[in-house]
Amino acid sequence: PIDPWHIGGPVIKGFGRGSKVLGIPTANLSTKDYADELVEHPSGVYFGWAGLAKRGVFKMVMSIGWNPYFNNKEKTIEPWLLHDFTEDFYGEELRLIIVGYIRPEANFSSLESLIAKIHEDREVAEKALDLPSYAKFKGDPYLTK
Template sequence: MNCLPYFCTGPIVKGFGRGSKELGCPTANVPLEVVQQLPDELQTGVYFGWASIENGDVHKAVLSIGWNPFYNNKEKSMEAHIIHKFDEDFYGKQMKLCICGYLRPETNFDSLDALKAAINEDIKNAKSQLDTEQFTNYKFNDYFKQ
């Protein structure tokens, strides 16, 4: 995927409410317009990268881009799990993303427990990838300082 790294921004909108409640993994969703602007070569699946809210600190993130087949979504979505504990909701605030790399294709799961296990593995793999010199530098990209 030669479109990576890919930088995008958008306001955080309410998703389906499954991330925090059902999966124990809160996510920040972006509007459909942002998803529709993603490059065609950015296939559906799980990615890793960096994220900031309202030009704040830059944190590691794992992202899902696609249809979430376990939930039979009707629209393609992009949601980021920012690997940081936030004390408040940030709906309506601007999120900046730098999508650095691809972890795995989008897939369906036999159970909620299998989905949760995959999410935990994705988070672990994202952290590991972002700790490498190849991707650490993107945390300090000028994009996050604008």
């Protein structure tokens, strides 16, 4: 178990790679208010709850890190909300409670193996978030206030 991390901020534009290259949209969170915590935070794949005031609370699986496959220069926070949205939500305030850790950040020899691993991560997150000790955070007012 990890100490739940509460973070929030507007959804910003990333490189547009999530949806287009991977088929997996990741809402990039502005990290300017978290720069210090972010450098300290171990990279890896985490799961938790994501809130958008106008839309509700959703399960999410996320990476914190440099995305070695894409050789990024900046550490990012990128949750994949496990819900089918009919429209984008750039600019909206996104609130996250990160409750669990899945694995360290890794590099992959192919895009296919990266995508397959992310889908495995999604299944782990979906199941874990139904456990009472993780499910209880879904109702936290931080997510939508």
